Amino acid sequence: MQILHHGAVNGVTGSCHELVINSQTSILIDCGLFQGEDAKDDLSIEFNVTHITALIVTHCHIDHVGRIPYLLATGFKGPIFTTLASASLLPLVIEDALKVGVTRDTKIINACLSLLNKRIVAVNFNTWFALPCANEQIAKARFQRAGHILGSAYVEIDIGINTKSNRSHRVVFSGDLGAPYTPLLPAPKPPYKADTLVIESTYGDKNHQGRKERTQTLKNVIERAVADNGVVLVPAFSIGRTQELLYELEQLIHQSAKGSPWRKIHVILDSPMAANFTEQYIKFKHLWDAEAKRKVAKGRHPLDFENLTTVDTHSEHIAIINYLASRQTPAIILAASGMCSGGRIVNYLERFLGDKTTDVLFVGYQGRGTLGRDIQKYGPRNGYVFINNTRLTINAQVHTISGYSAHADQNGLVKFVTGMRKKPSHIKIVHGDNEAKRALASKYKEVLGSEIKIEIGT
Numbered sequence: 158m159q160i161l162h163h164g165a166v167n168g169v170t171g172s173c174h175e176l177v178i179n180s181q182t183s184i185l186i187d188c189g190l191f192q193g194e195d196a197k198d199d200l201s202i203e204f205n206v207t208h209i210t211a212l213i214v215t216h217c218h219i220d221h222v223g224r225i226p227y228l229l230a231t232g233f234k235g236p237i238f239t240t241l242a243s244a245s246l247l248p249l250v251i252e253d254a255l256k257v258g259v260t261r262d263t264k265i266i267n268a269c270l271s272l273l274n275k276r277i278v279a280v281n282f283n284t285w286f287a288l289p290c291a292n293e294q295i296a297k298a299r300f301q302r303a304g305h306i307l308g309s310a311y312v313e314i315d316i317g318i319n320t321k322s323n324r325s326h327r328v329v330f331s332g333d334l335g336a337p338y339t340p341l342l343p344a345p346k347p348p349y350k351a352d353t354l355v356i357e358s359t360y361g362d363k364n365h366q367g368r369k370e371r372t373q374t375l376k377n378v379i380e381r382a383v384a385d386n387g388v389v390l391v392p393a394f395s396i397g398r399t400q401e402l403l404y405e406l407e408q409l410i411h412q413s414a415k416g417s418p419w420r421k422i423h424v425i426l427d428s429p430m431a432a433n434f435t436e437q438y439i440k441f442k443h444l445w446d447a448e449a450k451r452k453v454a455k456g457r458h459p460l461d462f463e464n465l466t467t468v469d470t471h472s473e474h475i476a477i478i479n480y481l482a483s484r485q486t487p488a489i490i491l492a493a494s495g496m497c498s499g500g501r502i503v504n505y506l507e508r509f510l511g512d513k514t515t516d517v518l519f520v521g522y523q524g525r526g527t528l529g530r531d532i533q534k535y536g537p538r539n540g541y542v543f544i545n546n547t548r549l550t551i552n553a554q555v556h557t558i559s560g561y562s563a564h565a566d567q568n569g570l571v572k573f574v575t576g577m578r579k580k581p582s583h584i585k586i587v588h589g590d591n592e593a594k595r596a597l598a599s600k601y602k603e604v605l606g607s608e609i610k611i612e613i614g615t
């Protein structure tokens with residue numbers, strides 16, 4: 158058994174791991190797109206895929222699934238295993254990725270989607286399924302809830318080393334792990350055991366703000382918008398953070414006093430994709446956590462409330478920007494992309510970054526080399542950025558709230574291992590900046606002792 162990493166080694170994007178089971182059997186875990194400074198022009202699959210018998214998808218973020226069309230283009234004919242909710246999201250994500258990055262040709266898009274749909278095998282959580290193997294090898298896998306985004310899972314894979322003695326080797330791939338106290342989804346529970354663990358480290362060197370503190374920051378930013386009739390721009394990934402934020406905003410509006418300006422604030426979801434994903438979140442309500450379910454039982458609609466407007470077409474998008482620019486009215490706008498590296502948020506930033514009444518609120522990780530990272534860095538010093546080749550002074554206030562990241566922080570990543578009944582003998586740290594990986598590695602050494610082999614994935 159061997160594990161190769163085809164992406165997410167020196168950064169946090171392009172997640173793609175290959176579990177080599179024997180010379181004719183490899184299982185791919187995720188097949189993601191590189192973003193930010195990791196971005197590449199040539200996205201075609203650069204490794205041999207003839208021996209890859211299946212793909213396992215942990216969740217539907219683009220940095221975990223974006224290169225699936227290129228995998229299909231190599232002639233890959235194996236099953237794509239994923240959870241029921243992810244199976245429902247995946248065609249939407251791929252369709253969007255193709256439209257944004259590849260082609261608008263409906264024929265090509267439909268051909269790719271039909272190929273994809275033939276390959277998807279939807280599996281329930283906590284249910285073993287057999288992996289196709291050559292040479293009479295036996296291997297099985299099981300998804301467990303990762304609490305990161307809807308449908309997200311970590312995967313346990315048992316490889317039969319000696320079928321007679323029933324001994325097997327368990328490899329756990331964490332995918333992206335959710336944080337405790339994030340809204341909507343329950344936190345992940347550590348696995349019972351692992352022999353080898355491949356774990357993400359996005360926030361391996363940080364701990365998040367607590368939920369109270371985080372909600373307070375969100376409240377303060379909105380308070381300011383309400384006071385000076387400014388806009389709050391929230392660059393958000395379509396899946397995950399958008400729905401968490403809608404959930405928190407509904408709560409803040411719900412608890413505000415009747416007749417307060419809060420009750421009239423516009424919440425604008427300017428992304429047809431995010432609206433589609435929000436519908437999926439509503440469809441899979443049974444996966445929500447207890448708090449969210451209690452609200453539903455009381456007749457509330459945490460993801461579909463009165464103040465919320467969804468913007469669909471491009472002309473509506475332009476119209477809403479003009480409306481907000483001409484009128485002094487407080488509004489919270491959620492638009493993609495999450496790192497401002499494209500998408501409708503860029504038009505808002507171009508129009509409103511120069512206004513003192515604007516607040517930009519980052520709720521997710523900003524990759525190096527992205528416009529988001531630049532605004533985060535230069536915004537607090539009244540610096541400038543270039544958008545569409547135009548120099549723009551940042552007069553807006555810039556805020557970052559880390560808790561909505563939907564990624565486990567260092568504490569969470571440590572608990573994922575210390576909570577196991579049978580600890581792994583080998584941990585491979587992937588999917589993080591170098592500092593994050595190193596910090597997590599030394600934390601593991603400190604907490605787990607020297608008997609466990611801790612390696613930074615290369």
Ligand SMILES: [Zn+2]
Nearest residue numbers: 216218305333
């Ligand atoms: Zn993710």
